[in-house]
Amino acid sequence: MNNNKVLEIKNLGMTYHTLDGETKALENISLDIHRGEIVVLVGPSGCGKSTLLSIIAGLLKPSNGKVILNNREVKNPTKDIGYMFQRDNLFEWRTIRNNALIGLEIQDKVTEDAKSFVESLLDMYGLDEFKDHYPSQLSGGMRQRAALIRTLATKPDFLLLDEPFSALDYQTRLVISDEIGQILKKEGKTALMVTHDIAEAMFT
Numbered sequence: 001m002n003n004n005k006v007l008e009i010k011n012l013g014m015t016y017h018t019l020d021g022e023t024k025a026l027e028n029i030s031l032d033i034h035r036g037e038i039v040v041l042v043g044p045s046g047c048g049k050s051t052l053l054s055i056i057a058g059l060l061k062p063s064n065g066k067v068i069l070n071n072r073e074v075k076n077p078t079k080d081i082g083y084m085f086q087r088d089n090l091f092e093w094r095t096i097r098n099n100a101l102i103g104l105e106i107q108d109k110v111t112e113d114a115k116s117f118v119e120s121l122l123d124m125y126g127l128d129e130f131k132d133h134y135p136s137q138l139s140g141g142m143r144q145r146a147a148l149i150r151t152l153a154t155k156p157d158f159l160l161l162d163e164p165f166s167a168l169d170y171q172t173r174l175v176i177s178d179e180i181g182q183i184l185k186k187e188g189k190t191a192l193m194v195t196h197d198i199a200e201a202m203f204t
């Protein structure tokens, strides 16, 4: 069996049909991602990155092919996939701790164990003194770290990162992309990141 494969993308194709005609956004994409791998796809604007992510996330049905996560075809959004986006989407009225807990709250999984896991992530990744602060009191890089901890809190099997650093200034981007790469490796996560920025892609 494919125990080591977390994500399989098989012959994926996507053609959009509009009144103006057809746009082939993806053609015959195949890719396997194994446990513990961090794969980065780099491509210019318009090459189909958002289309690919939407299909993997189960938000868009492909014209051809399929996506398999842990031996099960993805047809709808699943909580086994965690996301990190360009914008951190932290809630400004919640403290960093409460932002980090929100995914667990939504999934109704706020146990004592889960809470202490979140505390340990915040401690380990440099936010121990900021747990009771609000997002506006943190730098852009720290906010992205908080967003990653929120994503890790629910222990998703697979992470999708959509240009997660592009809202940050150049210097911060270099530092935080390295940090996020280290965190993902340390936590043994499997991830796919898409970006148009080759510097962002160097983080692994």
Ligand SMILES: Nc1ncnc2c1ncn2[C@@H]1O[C@H](COP(=O)(O)OP(=O)(O)OP(=O)(O)O)[C@@H](O)[C@H]1O
Pocket: 016, 017, 018, 023, 024, 025, 043, 044, 045, 046, 047, 048, 049, 050, 051, 052, 196
């Ligand atoms: N809903 C849609 N209807 C029609 N065409 C679309 C639609 N979404 C995307 N496309 C087209 O498909 C192609 C790939 O778009 P996509 O958004 O996936 O690329 P991208 O690499 O994510 O670009 P960007 O970085 O600018 O978001 C483009 O030519 C785009 O115009």
